[in-house]
Amino acid sequence: MRAVVRRNRQLVCDEIAELTPAEGQVLVRTLACGICGSDLHALHHMEHMIDLSRRAGGMGSNFDPTADTVFGHEFCAEILDHGPGSARTLKAGTRVVSIPATLTAGGVELLGFSNRLPGGFSERMLLSETLVLEVPNGLPTDQAALTEPFAVGAHAVAKARLDSDSASLVIGCGPVGLAVIAALKASGHGPVIAADFSPRRRAAAERLGADVVIDPAVESPHDRWEALGVPKARAAQAVVRMMGGRFGRPVIFECVGSPGVLQSLIEAAPAGAQIVVAGVCMETDRIEPSMAITKEIELTFVLGYTQEEFAATLRQLSEGVIDVSRLVTGTVGLDEVAAAFTALGDPEAHVKILVAP
Incomplete structure (x- = not known):
């Protein structure tokens, strides 16, 4: 499948391995994923970011900042399949959002900052079934993808x-x-x-x-x-x-x-x-x-959010308490992500750009 890979401090659109959901996981198709300010910084300064995080006790030793990484942690996706032993509470075709962390046999993988699992700048991802939330009230995909940054x-x-x-x-x-x-x-x-x-x-x-x-x-x-x-x-x-x-x-x-x-x-x-x-x-x-x-x-x-804050933010977006309908100023495909990173350096050019793989 196609993905945008950070490789040698560059963004390269390339083919990566297909994914198979393990127990407790769901395979999803990425519908939209926001480009975050941390993505912009990580492109050129990932090694420094991870060093600071580890010194603060916030990042494990299993992530290699010099190895291939697929960014993307602000996403809305569609369920394609379930891993073995899954509850299958949400059926295939359901649109979902999730805290960008996937539970694996080897521990927690932080999507967008993982060498093992791709983030949202890829056609498909693996999410934890227990963490996914169904997008309610017909909330448009581009607005649902803003749940993560607004939870911050x-x-x-x-x-x-x-x-x-x-x-x-x-x-x-x-x-x-x-x-x-x-x-x-x-x-x-x-x-x-x-x-x-x-x-x-x-x-x-x-x-x-x-x-x-x-x-x-x-x-x-x-x-x-x-x-x-x-x-x-x-x-x-x-x-x-x-x-x-x-x-x-x-x-x-x-x-x-x-x-x-x-x-x-x-x-x-x-x-x-x-x-x-x-x-x-x-x-x-x-x-x-x-x-x-x-x-x-x-x-x-402050940093991040709790699971309860994430869910409450999704609800506020879906009920119109927070109106983000005019916040997205651009949508790009995988081939255009590198150019979008450059465009976001100008605050007058864009407020928020989404990637639609």
Whole structure:
């Protein structure tokens, strides 16, 4: 079968071995798979990514970052066949999504970061029957494929210590930032300020419900805190509380992942703010802890999602609570994936590209 293989830090469309489902597995046909920012980074820096993950205790020794890998972990697929001993709860032809992890006799394979099993940039995949979820309510395939990235936003919001009247600031409106905005609004939180230099991304943030959308080249988003009733200095906050006033804890979501961003947020954030770090910075960064201590800034680092958050996100997409109908800006075949990686380097060219094998 055909697949896009990362080989020698290049993407090559090639033939790979056919798949046979083992016990507890289902063979699926990939219908659509999103290109993630982590895929873009892994193309050229996979070895560094895996080294950092292993040092953090998050990746086993069975993955060789220099060997062939088929990316793709944001997918919607169709069941073709079941392995022996399967419950066969979902019949062939059923459209499904899944957490991108497959249980095998040798352990768990993380789809998109595995040498043994291909991810969604392939015509077919092997999934675990116990992890697949049927796509409900006739949700279109291109929208169902966004379950995984939007579950990332749901997890970031779940980790935020938001009060009922908290104001939130989302820095960076790429796919992660957009998922955070959607999760905030789906949970009834607001106002939500969104900031990005890209007009296209700011427009997407507005469509997903951001209450205030700001171009940081024109205005600092931090200038809005006072207007939202959040004093920035600790002394001013104390006066408000002494006079019987209140304000919700300000929460900032860092969704950029570039060096220097975290320190700039520590400097600009209101005292007592929580900064939820969802952007994945792969480089050594520098912060000044004394400043964060003086302002009592809380830093929370987040990754991935739980199975419950994944399922809840699928339900919200299918019920229209989160509307992603205009988020996909391009669809490519396997032969066009390499060019799509290049195109995604320009935030004005695309918001989200899907691969349709």
